[in-house]
Amino acid sequence: MTRPADDSGDRSGTTRSEMSGTAGAVIQARDISGGLHVHHADPGTPDPGVPVPRQLPAAPRDFTGRAAELHDLDGILAGAEGAPAPVVVTGTAGVGKTSLALAWAHRIAARFPDGQLHVNLRGYDPGRPLLPVEALHRMLTALGVPAPAIPAEPDAAGALYRSHLAGRRVLTVLDNAASAAQVRPLLSAGPGCLTLVTSRRHLGGLAVRDGAHQLTLRPLPEPDAVALLRATTAGRRAGDDAPELTEMARLCARLPLALRVAAERAVSRPHLGLGDLLADLRDESSLWETLSMGDDEDEDGVRAVFAWSYQALPEAEARLFRLLGLHPGPDFSLAAAAALAAGPRRGTRRLLDALVGVHLLEQTAPDRYELHDLLRAYAADRAHAEMPPDERDAALRRVLTWYLLTAETAREWVRTDGIELPLPRPDDGAAPLSFADYDAAVDWAERERVNVHAATRAAAGAELHTLAWQLPVVQWRGSIHAAPLAEWIETARLGLAASRALSDRYAEAWVLRCLGEVHRRAGRLAEAEECHRQVLVLRRELRDRKDEAAALNSLGLVLLTRRRLDAAVTHFAQALDAYRELDLPRWVAVELSNLAAAHYDAGDLTPADDYAHRALAAYRDLGDEPGEGSVLRTLSGIQRERGEPAAALESARRAVDIAVRRRKSTSEGLRLLALGAAQRANGLFDEALSTYDRAAALHRRIGDGGREALAWHGTGETCRALARADEAAACHREAAARFHELGDTWHEAVALDGLAAAVRAGDPDGARGHWETALALLAGYGDQRTVALRDGITARLGAAG
Numbered sequence: 001m002t003r004p005a006d007d008s009g010d011r012s013g014t015t016r017s018e019m020s021g022t023a024g025a026v027i028q029a030r031d032i033s034g035g036l037h038v039h040h041a042d043p044g045t046p047d048p049g050v051p052v053p054r055q056l057p058a059a060p061r062d063f064t065g066r067a068a069e070l071h072d073l074d075g076i077l078a079g080a081e082g083a084p085a086p087v088v089v090t091g092t093a094g095v096g097k098t099s100l101a102l103a104w105a106h107r108i109a110a111r112f113p114d115g116q117l118h119v120n121l122r123g124y125d126p127g128r129p130l131l132p133v134e135a136l137h138r139m140l141t142a143l144g145v146p147a148p149a150i151p152a153e154p155d156a157a158g159a160l161y162r163s164h165l166a167g168r169r170v171l172t173v174l175d176n177a178a179s180a181a182q183v184r185p186l187l188s189a190g191p192g193c194l195t196l197v198t199s200r201r202h203l204g205g206l207a208v209r210d211g212a213h214q215l216t217l218r219p220l221p222e223p224d225a226v227a228l229l230r231a232t233t234a235g236r237r238a239g240d241d242a243p244e245l246t247e248m249a250r251l252c253a254r255l256p257l258a259l260r261v262a263a264e265r266a267v268s269r270p271h272l273g274l275g276d277l278l279a280d281l282r283d284e285s286s287l288w289e290t291l292s293m294g295d296d297e298d299e300d301g302v303r304a305v306f307a308w309s310y311q312a313l314p315e316a317e318a319r320l321f322r323l324l325g326l327h328p329g330p331d332f333s334l335a336a337a338a339a340l341a342a343g344p345r346r347g348t349r350r351l352l353d354a355l356v357g358v359h360l361l362e363q364t365a366p367d368r369y370e371l372h373d374l375l376r377a378y379a380a381d382r383a384h385a386e387m388p389p390d391e392r393d394a395a396l397r398r399v400l401t402w403y404l405l406t407a408e409t410a411r412e413w414v415r416t417d418g419i420e421l422p423l424p425r426p427d428d429g430a431a432p433l434s435f436a437d438y439d440a441a442v443d444w445a446e447r448e449r450v451n452v453h454a455a456t457r458a459a460a461g462a463e464l465h466t467l468a469w470q471l472p473v474v475q476w477r478g479s480i481h482a483a484p485l486a487e488w489i490e491t492a493r494l495g496l497a498a499s500r501a502l503s504d505r506y507a508e509a510w511v512l513r514c515l516g517e518v519h520r521r522a523g524r525l526a527e528a529e530e531c532h533r534q535v536l537v538l539r540r541e542l543r544d545r546k547d548e549a550a551a552l553n554s555l556g557l558v559l560l561t562r563r564r565l566d567a568a569v570t571h572f573a574q575a576l577d578a579y580r581e582l583d584l585p586r587w588v589a590v591e592l593s594n595l596a597a598a599h600y601d602a603g604d605l606t607p608a609d610d611y612a613h614r615a616l617a618a619y620r621d622l623g624d625e626p627g628e629g630s631v632l633r634t635l636s637g638i639q640r641e642r643g644e645p646a647a648a649l650e651s652a653r654r655a656v657d658i659a660v661r662r663r664k665s666t667s668e669g670l671r672l673l674a675l676g677a678a679q680r681a682n683g684l685f686d687e688a689l690s691t692y693d694r695a696a697a698l699h700r701r702i703g704d705g706g707r708e709a710l711a712w713h714g715t716g717e718t719c720r721a722l723a724r725a726d727e728a729a730a731c732h733r734e735a736a737a738r739f740h741e742l743g744d745t746w747h748e749a750v751a752l753d754g755l756a757a758a759v760r761a762g763d764p765d766g767a768r769g770h771w772e773t774a775l776a777l778l779a780g781y782g783d784q785r786t787v788a789l790r791d792g793i794t795a796r797l798g799a800a801g
Contacts, residue, residue, distance in 0.1 A: 053115040053142040056173065057364070059106040060099040062231040062260075065224030069215060073104050076213045077111075077194070086187055086195040086210055088177075088203050091217030093124070093373075094257030097198040098175050100217060105173050105196060112171035112194065117142055119186075122330050123178025124200060125373045127454060132185040133486060134450070136161050139172070139186070140701075147446055149665040149701035152486075152522060158185045160701055165190045172196070176373070180205035219254035222246060228256060232263035237270050244274040251278065257372065258306075264358045265309045280311075306378045309358055320351045321360060322387060324371060325379025326396050328458035329451030331370035335433055336451070339402035340395055342429030396458065398427040400467050403455045404474060405432035406444070411478025413441035421470060421510070442663060445479055449487075456491040460498060468498035469507045476514040488518045509538040509547065513554060520558055529558045549578035549587065556594060563746055565602045565783050572598060586627075589618035593631045600634050603785025609638050629658030629667065636674045645681040652678040669698035669707060676714050680721065688718050706747070709738035713751050720758055729758035746786070749777040753793055764800055771797045 089097045123129045136157040143164045151157045169192035177183045177199040206212035226245045252258035323340045338348040355361035435441040452475045459468035472491040492515040499507035516531030536551040556571030576591035592615035599608035612635045619627040632655035640648035652675035659668035672695035679688035696711035716731030732755035739748035756770035
């Protein structure tokens with residue numbers, strides 16, 4: 001995925017006059033992530049644009065009993081002083097932890113008017129539990145943070161989550177937690193927030209370290225278990241006597257999950273006496289002993305009831321149930337189920353509805369379903385026990401291929417780069433989805449992100465090596481880079497191992513290219529450069545001129561980010577020559593755009609302007625709006641520095657508008673910095689401060705500390721223009737400190753230059769020290785912009801005496 005410099009993660013080439021700002025007019029406090037927090041309005045004023053999530057699943061139908069537990073939970077909340085401590089509901093599988101949590105959550109929801117969040121942490125799924133950063137990603141998205149703007153690092157994502165909950169009253173339900181370590185980063189800290197956790201484990205660490213209240217749930221008392229059976233069968237069976245219902249409750253271990261499944265089984269045979277049904281249940285009680293889910297003897301009742309209900313299914317429904325146990329991810333769409341079964345969607349929907357009706361499947365949306373983790377394990381067990389290996393293998397390959405080809409269909413909307421991989425043909429009965437527009441494709445990619453990652457893991461585990469390398473490559477190229485980086489690195493490494501198992505140098509080059517781009521996005525520039533150098537070697541070995549040019553471009557982008565500008569220009573120029581030879585006009589435009597950015601960063605405005613206008617014309621001829629937006633950002637800086645502020649403002653505004661329409665928060669944030677600089681050049685200082693505020697917020701959410709520091713510096717420049725020296729100094733100081741932490745010596749020097757200018761009147765000795773430090777930091781750079789900056793600082797030092 002070769003992209004113009006705007007979308008590449010580049011942070012270089014911002015001059016002293018253009019490094020953009022943060023958050024507004026008056027510095028009032030620090031936020032919890034350590035950055036300056038600047039307000040334009042009364043902080044108590046509610047923000048009408050903040051979404052109010054209402055994520056609680058529906059309250060459980062026919063919820064019965066648990067009066068004592070609900071009373072205890074009410075007492076915990078009533079007795080809380082300040083911030084309520086977390087509440088942890090524990091108990092064995094199927095005991096009704098989720099039902100109790102949801103029933104109570106709906107009961108108290110009005111006390112949390114700013115929203116209710118719900119995440120299934122999948123601590124006991126057959127697959128791996130949800131990582132804390134993945135859960136944070138989901139919750140932040142629900143709180144209104146654009147998916148691409150969520151930090152990839154867990155600590156940064158957690159800090160952002162707590163920031164968004166500060167001053168709000170939000171209830172968070174974390175279902176099926178695996179451990180205290182999984183939960184702790186997700187705890188809210190606000191005094192008006194409450195976190196409710198369910199788990200099969202006691203999570204004692206949360207009680208010791210976090211003061212959590214613990215409530216252990218036992219099987220229902222016998223009267224309540226019988227009452228649940230009666231409530232579930234009410235109006236659909238008659239004449240069942242109390243002793244038989246009591247025995248059914250005992251055989252179900254008085255566990256609500258088993259009781260509901262058994263009740264639905266009884267309802268499905270309304271004319272058969274309950275005694276006969278009980279005999280069947282006793283006979284089926286040993287069918288699932290081969291599957292171990294733990295040491296708790298209560299689970300035996302659940303296993304027996306699953307077997308009892310499963311054996312009663314018609315074969316078509318039983319087959320689909322078995323196949324669902326092979327699905328790689330935790331939930332699935334109707335289309336994925338149809339692909340797995342190689343059947344028509346209408347017929348598959350009828351079978352899914354039947355499974356929902358007997359409580360062997362849960363429907364979570366009109367076309368979306370999931371299995372309880374125990375049921376998913378049972379379905380997988382039945383698949384391995386009853387299906388021939390070749391049938392299982394064919395079904396798994398079919399659904400993995402469906403995910404691959406649908407991800408490719410989405411990618412064609414997201415990135416029309418003309419690059420095609422040698423993908424397999426769709427299997428019979430598993431045609432990939434098509435999409436009506438760009439937004440539909442992006443929505444699918446976001447919604448199915450977890451399943452496509454799971455598909456990669458499943459392909460690797462089944463040694464389906466071709467699918468295992470193609471899935472992460474297609475997904476990366478078609479994403480808007482919203483997933484936690486840990487997911488990408490995991491699946492890219494699986495893909496790399498698969499490519500090497502195949503001894504496929506072409507595949508290895510593709511996976512390394514994607515892995516290099518992941519590293520670049522994460523700021524691991526040395527690792528990114530090493531990946532792309534390996535790709536370049538492989539492409540030359542394969543004698544593929546087009547892919548060699550792409551490798552040159554990718555390596556050039558890393559060098560541009562590392563401010564090795566001469567080397568970046570060399571790589572871009574070589575790629576440009578190759579694309580011209582191959583007559584690939586879109587890629588010619590990409591290289592022209594990247595050359596414009598590299599020359600601009602170096603301060604060489606004449607060739608930068610020439611390349612920018614040529615790239616802009618090329619993109620417009622191609623009708624490539626995203627490419628046009630990236631060039632306009634660079635062109636705005638050129639126009640501003642050449643004394644054309646009105647043109648610079650127009651270019652920056654258009655660039656930002658394109659990023660917003662394309663839902664690219666990373667590009668939007670960078671282009672906002674250019675817009676702020678253009679507004680400042682036009683004397684629109686209040687507008688500039690607001691723009692920097694927006695840019696800083698986006699970069700803070702993304703976790704890009706360097707660009708956030710650019711925003712602080714730009715705010716400092718604007719405050720100096722408004723003769724607000726103290727505020728300017730504070731912003732420059734914060735920017736310099738952050739650049740120092742990042743090891744970005746060039747931008748640290750620029751920030752120190754701004755800081756010296758801000759404090760010069762009141763602290764001339766301090767200013768001199770900052771300028772001297774800046775000169776030392778610039779010693780390793782020799783481009784034209786650095787020379788001009790160094791000469792300016794030397795002159796300012798001389799004038800300061």
